[in-house]
Structure formats: C-alpha cells, structure tokens
Amino acid sequence: MKPKNTKLYEDLDVSPEASPDEIKKAYRKKANAHHPDKGGDPRKFHAVAHAYDILRDPKARRQYDRTGKAEKGNPEDRVKQVARETVAGMFRDIIDQAGEKIFHVDICDMIRDEVHNITKKLEDGMGKLKKEKGRLKRLSGRMKRAPDDNLFEAIVTRKILDNEIATEDLGTKRKVMKEILKILDHYEYQYEEEREAWPSQQGTHAAQWFKY
Numbered sequence: 001m002k003p004k005n006t007k008l009y010e011d012l013d014v015s016p017e018a019s020p021d022e023i024k025k026a027y028r029k030k031a032n033a034h035h036p037d038k039g040g041d042p043r044k045f046h047a048v049a050h051a052y053d054i055l056r057d058p059k060a061r062r063q064y065d066r067t068g069k070a071e072k073g074n075p076e077d078r079v080k081q082v083a084r085e086t087v088a089g090m091f092r093d094i095i096d097q098a099g100e101k102i103f104h105v106d107i108c109d110m111i112r113d114e115v116h117n118i119t120k121k122l123e124d125g126m127g128k129l130k131k132e133k134g135r136l137k138r139l140s141g142r143m144k145r146a147p148d149d150n151l152f153e154a155i156v157t158r159k160i161l162d163n164e165i166a167t168e169d170l171g172t173k174r175k176v177m178k179e180i181l182k183i184l185d186h187y188e189y190q191y192e193e194e195r196e197a198w199p200s201q202q203g204t205h206a207a208q209w210f211k212y
Contacts, residue, residue, distance in 0.1 A: 023056060
C-alpha cells in the first residue's frame with residue numbers, strides 16, 4: 001500500500017519501502033549532517049529526529065502510512081503496554097520452568113528479584129554510556145582539517161548519536177521495569193510450605209527481551 005504522505009521518508013531520504021535497518025542508517029547520516037553541535041540547522045535536525053521517531057516504531061509507521069498523520073501514542077502508555085506484555089511473559093516462563101516448585105515459592109518475589117537484577121544491569125549500562133559520551137565530547141573537535149569535510153570528526157559525531165540512541169533505549173527499558181513493580185504491587189501469590197530458592201541461571205522472558 002502506497003503511503004498517503006511521504007514527507008517523513010523524504011526527510012530521511014529513504015523510500016517508503018525502506019527496511020528498519022535502512023531507516024536507522026539514513027537517520028544517523030542525516031542527524032550527523034544537521035547536528036547543532038556541528039553547526040547544523042536545528043530545525044532540520046529536529047525534522048530528521050521526528051521522522052526517525054515515527055518510522056522506527058512499527059505501529060506508528062503503519063498508522064502514518066495508512067493515514068498520513070505523523071502521530072505517536074503517549075510514551076507512558078507504551079511503557080505500560082510493554083510492561084504488561086513483559087511481566088506476562090515472565091509469568092508464563094515461570095509456569096513452564098518451575099515444575100512442582102511453583103507451589104512452594106512466591107512468584108511475585110521471584111519476578112521482583114529478576115526485575116531488580118535487570119534494573120541494576122540497565123543502570124550500569126547507562127552509567128557506562130554516560131562516561132563514554134563524556135569521553136567522546138572531549139575528543140570532539142580535536143582532529144582538525146581544512147576544508148570542512150572532516151572524516152574523523154564525522155565518526156566521532158556519529159558515535160555520539162549512537163550513544164544517545166542507546167541511552168534512550170536503556171532509559172525506556174528501565175521505565176518498563178519500574179512499571180512492572182507497580183503492577184506487582186496489586187498482586188499477592190499464595191504459596192505452600194517452605195519457600196525455595198529460584199534457580200536464577202535459567203532466566204525468564206524479561207532476560208530474553210532486555211539485552212544490556
């Protein structure tokens with residue numbers, strides 16, 4: 001189906017049939033060219049960022065192709081939806097893996113423990129990204145060249161953009177983990193007899209979804 005509006009694709013200089021990988025590569029190239037830190041036009045940079053924000057989200061992209069409207073759902077609603085899907089997957093995995101132990105452990109506590117472990121790894125990852133961004137910022141501008149086509153400076157700028165994308169991704173995943181804890185506050189699992197330790201090395205749905 002041909003999109004009703006192709007402006008966002010034009011902003012990224014890609015075809016409406018572009019793959020997610022092609023859209024991501026195009027965004028990096030355009031964002032690098034228009035980044036305000038490098039003297040680019042803030043308006044063009046914002047347009048590129050907006051186009052990528054819509055087209056990288058499958059649901060928002062389908063809606064844009066169908067209606068021509070560049071609208072995206074409330075980010076908080078999306079976090080809540082992903083949290084529900086993730087905690088449901090964790091519960092299914094526990095049912096599949098726990099066997100008879102499922103009757104003798106607190107499933108809510110098991111999920112909370114894993115959520116805390118994942119959150120710690122996400123925060124560690126964000127800390128490393130922040131440190132790396134600082135290093136890249138210090139590096140920026142040190143490789144001088146005339147005229148303006150600076151190959152090495154473009155690499156540094158692109159790495160800063162990649163860092164910002166990765167940081168945003170981990171931040172969203174951390175919000176999902178916090179939302180899962182809120183969901184669990186409304187539940188209480190009635191288990192029998194003495195509690196037993198959950199073999200954490202098995203991993204569950206969330207560990208598969210959330211790569212750190």
